[in-house]
Each structure stands twice: as structure tokens, then as C-alpha cells.
Amino acid sequence: MGLRELKKEKTRNALLDAALDLFLEQGYDATTIEQIAGVVDVSPRTFFRYFPSKDDIPLHFHDQGEETMMQVLTSRPEDEPPFTSMALAVRAVIQDMSASTEEERGRFLKIRRLLELNPALVGKSAARGAATERVFAKEIARRRGTDVLTDQVAHLVVVFAVSTMRVGFECPTPEGDLASITDRMEAAVTLTENALRPGWDL
Amino acid sequence: MGLRELKKEKTRNALLDAALDLFLEQGYDATTIEQIAGVVDVSPRTFFRYFPSKDDIPLHFHDQGEETMMQVLTSRPEDEPPFTSMALAVRAVIQDMSASTEEERGRFLKIRRLLELNPALVGKSAARGAATERVFAKEIARRRGTDVLTDQVAHLVVVFAVSTMRVGFECPTPEGDLASITDRMEAAVTLTENALRPGWDL
DNA sequence: ACAACTTATGTCATACTATGACACATGACA
DNA sequence: TGTCATGTGTCATAGTATGACATAAGTTGT
Numbered sequence: 397m398g399l400r401e402l403k404k405e406k407t408r409n410a411l412l413d414a415a416l417d418l419f420l421e422q423g424y425d426a427t428t429i430e431q432i433a434g435v436v437d438v439s440p441r442t443f444f445r446y447f448p449s450k451d452d453i454p455l456h457f458h459d460q461g462e463e464t465m466m467q468v469l470t471s472r473p474e475d476e477p478p479f480t481s482m483a484l485a486v487r488a489v490i491q492d493m494s495a496s497t498e499e500e501r502g503r504f505l506k507i508r509r510l511l512e513l514n515p516a517l518v519g520k521s522a523a524r525g526a527a528t529e530r531v532f533a534k535e536i537a538r539r540r541g542t543d544v545l546t547d548q549v550a551h552l553v554v555v556f557a558v559s560t561m562r563v564g565f566e567c568p569t570p571e572g573d574l575a576s577i578t579d580r581m582e583a584a585v586t587l588t589e590n591a592l593r594p595g596w597d598l
Numbered sequence: 599m600g601l602r603e604l605k606k607e608k609t610r611n612a613l614l615d616a617a618l619d620l621f622l623e624q625g626y627d628a629t630t631i632e633q634i635a636g637v638v639d640v641s642p643r644t645f646f647r648y649f650p651s652k653d654d655i656p657l658h659f660h661d662q663g664e665e666t667m668m669q670v671l672t673s674r675p676e677d678e679p680p681f682t683s684m685a686l687a688v689r690a691v692i693q694d695m696s697a698s699t700e701e702e703r704g705r706f707l708k709i710r711r712l713l714e715l716n717p718a719l720v721g722k723s724a725a726r727g728a729a730t731e732r733v734f735a736k737e738i739a740r741r742r743g744t745d746v747l748t749d750q751v752a753h754l755v756v757v758f759a760v761s762t763m764r765v766g767f768e769c770p771t772p773e774g775d776l777a778s779i780t781d782r783m784e785a786a787v788t789l790t791e792n793a794l795r796p797g798w799d800l
Numbered sequence: 801a802c803a804a805c806t807t808a809t810g811t812c813a814t815a816c817t818a819t820g821a822c823a824c825a826t827g828a829c830a
Numbered sequence: 831t832g833t834c835a836t837g838t839g840t841c842a843t844a845g846t847a848t849g850a851c852a853t854a855a856g857t858t859g860t
Contacts (some may be wrong), residue, residue: 400807400856428845439810444847515732522728523721530717548786551765552793559757568747584750591754596793602827602836609837630816641839646818 410436415453416506479597482557560588612638617655618708663691681799684759762790
């Protein structure tokens with residue numbers, strides 16, 4: 397890895413951390429891109445070269461989670477009940493969180509506190525989730541041999557899985573560490589599994 | 599109703615229809631508030647006096663639907679299984695759609711076409727849905743006699759219901775009329791009901 | 801080590817959404 | 831009809847986001 401990429405990685409993390417800290421200190425809306433860029437000593441224009449939008453800061457983990465889930469999904473046999481595959485994908489994300497570095501864990505907790513303080517961000521997280529859902533619905537429909545446009549079961553499988561993950565992550569735990577978050581996420585998945593009738597997704 | 603309120607209602611509808619038509623003609627992002635206001639011959643500032651944001655145009659029915667659902671929910675006995683109550687609330691929304699005026703039906707269809715053309719709006723719809731979920735989760739938790747902060751079942755009940763409605767509404771039907779939309783929504787609710795194990799939400 | 805190339809950054813400029821302040825006009829009501 | 835309340839237009843402003851272009855930094859050849 398060249399010096400250039402190292403520097404970029406460093407700037408990206410610096411922007412991320414500066415943004416999260418400012419958001420928690422003064423609130424999300426009250427914090428401007430100019431301020432964030434100021435802390436890291438880059439121009440506001442540069443911020444947008446690292447993050448497409450301000451919202452992409454609190455949604456930092458979304459893309460990563462989506463990638464993990466898709467990897468797990470494609471590794472599963474195609475004739476497995478689709479919700480079983482999706483539940484495994486969700487658990488893989490939980491696993492990833494547990495296995496992440498101390499630095500990343502800190503960011504997880506900050507983002508979670510941020511979502512609690514700013515409910516509008518929960519909405520934006522759901523918005524990103526909707527985009528994720530489209531991707532997965534398409535894949536599930538493919539595996540089911542159906543048309544994604546009309547296969548409501550495929551969509552339901554996905555929204556149940558994604559919604560469950562959201563409930564587990566967002567549903568607040570009073571001042572918890574990362575383990576208590578992953579525990580709650582795991583609990584949510586189990587609850588959903590038990591709520592569903594076996595074979596509903598065939 | 600005074601002349602003043604009539605005029606307001608008229609302006610509001612004019613803005614709504616002008617916006618929807620422009621969105622469908624030239625795309626959502628490509629349409630500016632200035633253009634919308636121009637069609638109705640009001641100042642851009644006035645637009646924001648009728649709609650808090652541009653996004654509130656495609657989300658026109660959200661608040662209405664939320665109100666309907668909450669009315670139904672509070673009319674149900676408190677010891678009814680919560681998902682049963684929520685499913686009834688969703689069906690009430692479907693009923694409202696079927697019973698709406700020709701004018702409103704047209705808007706429904708336009709909004710749906712808009713959501714198909716612009717997936718980002720589906721996300722924003724989900725974002726609004728997240729806010730709705732908070733309200734209902736609180737009420738469900740109250741009825742269950744639990745703390746909304748820790749009662750994951752309450753949250754799951756709500757997200758399943760709201761997600762199901764979204765799937766039914768957004769899942770595209772090829773050039774359908776309003777009846778085919780409500781039919782699909784009804785189908786989605788039924789699918790979810792059959793997918794869930796009776797008593798899971800007690 | 802130096803030149804040539806690639807890529808990241810800073811500095812403009814600009815469009816658009818959204819909000820506050822204030823003056824003016826229009827409908828409501830005595 | 832005069833007074834009050836309310837809606838509207840105009841102006842000013844903050845902030846997000848994007849494009850264009852020049853410059854500086856890192857990379858790669860000889």
C-alpha cells in the first residue's frame with residue numbers, strides 16, 4: 397500500500413472521527429461541513445470527496461454491513477429457505493461487529509448514541525436500508541426463480557430481516573457497551589425466527 | 599368554512615398537483631421549488647408555508663395514513679394481540695384508499711409512479727415510516743404494559759406491520775389502477791399474517 | 801535524481817433547499 | 831367601516847452539494 401493510500405485512509409478516518417465527535421458535542425444539524433473539515437485541516441470540498449454527503453457519516457457501517465450480508469447470502473445453497481439465509485447474513489454482521497477493532501467499536505457506540513439523540517438519523521438509516529432491501533430482494537427472487545417485481549414473499553423475507561436488524565441495533569440499551577448491543581441484535585433475530593412459521597418463505 | 603381556508607386548500611392542492619406533474623415530467627431532482635411555485639403563481643417562500651420540505655410532496659399520504667392507523671389502534675381492545683390490532687390498522691388504510699375521491703386516487707397513482715421512477719424516494723418514504731414506527735411502538739408498549747425502550751416485541755410488531763404495508767404499496771404492479779394496488783397491499787398483509795405464528799406477539 | 805505522469809487537494813463559482821425577518825395586502829369580524 | 835388576524839411577497843442568509851480549473855503532492859519511468 398502506497399503512501400498515498402495510507403494518507404487517504406488517515407484523512408478519511410480523521411474526518412469520520414471529527415464528524416462524530418462534533419455531532420455528539422453540538423448536535424448533528426448544528427454541525428457544519430466547514431467545521432468538520434476545519435478540525436482535519438482540509439477544505440470543505442475535500443470532505444465531499446471522501447463522503448458523498450453529510451449523512452454518509454452516521455451511515456458509515458451500512459455499506460460494510462450490506463457487503464457482509466451479500467457475501468454470506470451468495471455463499472448459502474440456493475435451495476435453503478430464503479429467510480434462513482438472510483438470518484445467517486444478519487448474524488454474520490453481528491459477528492463482524494464483535495470482531496471489529498477497538499477503533500471501530502468506538503465508532504459503533506458513537507453512532508448509536510447519535511441515533512438516539514437524533515431520531516431523524518434513524519429515518520435516514522432506514523432510507524439507506526430501503527436501498528439495501530432492493531438489492532437483496534432481487535437476489536432472493538433470483539434464487540426463488542421468481543420475478544422480483546411480483547414476488548412479495550421475496551420482499552417480505554428481506555424487509556423482515558433488515559427490520560429485525562434495525563430493531564436490534566436501534567432499540568436503545570441504557571448506556572451499554574458493544575457486547576450489549578450485539579446481544580440485543582441477536583435477541584431480536586431469535587425473536588423474529590420464533591415469530592415466523594417454519595416454511596412460510598418457501 | 600371561510601373563504602380564507604378554501605383558498606388555502608385550493609392553493610395546497612394546486613401546489614401538490616403541480617409538483618407531482620412536474621416530478622413525473624422532468625424528474626424529481628430536476629424539478630425546483632421555484633418551478634413548482636411558478637406554475638401556481640406563488641412565491642417559492644409560500645411553497646414552504648404549505649409543505650415543510652420538497653420531500654413532503656411524495657409523502658403526502660403518510661401523515662394521513664398514520665392518523666388513520668392510530669385511530670384504529672386506539673379503538674381496539676387493549677388485550678387484543680398487538681399485531682392483530684396493527685393488521686386491522688393497515689387494512690383501514692387500504693380501505694381509506696379505496697374509498698377516496700377520484701382526485702386523491704389520481705394522486706395515489708402519480709405518487710406510486712414517482713416512487714418507481716425514483717428509488718431514492720422509496721428511501722425517504724421509509725424514513726418517514728421510521729418516525730411513524732416510533733409513535734406506534736410507544737403505544738403498543740403501553741398497551742403491553744412494558745417499557746418501550748426494552749420491549750423488542752413491541753418494535754417488531756410495528757415494523758412488521760409498517761414494512762408489510764410498504765411492500766404492498768411499493769412492490770410495483772405493471773401499470774395498475776388503484777384497485778390493483780390495494781389488492782396487492784391486502785395480499786401482502788395476508789401473506790404476513792400467514793407467515794407469523796399465532797401468539798408470537800403476546 | 802530528474803522528468804513525466806497521475807492523482808489529490810484548494811479555490812473559485814454556482815444551484816438549490818430551507819428558514820427567519822419584515823412589510824404589505826387580503827379576508828374576518830365587531 | 832375600522833380594526834384585527836392571517837397569508838403572502840420580498841429580501842437576506844445559512845448550509846449542502848457539485849462542477850471546473852489550477853496547483854501541489856505522490857508515483858513511476860529512465
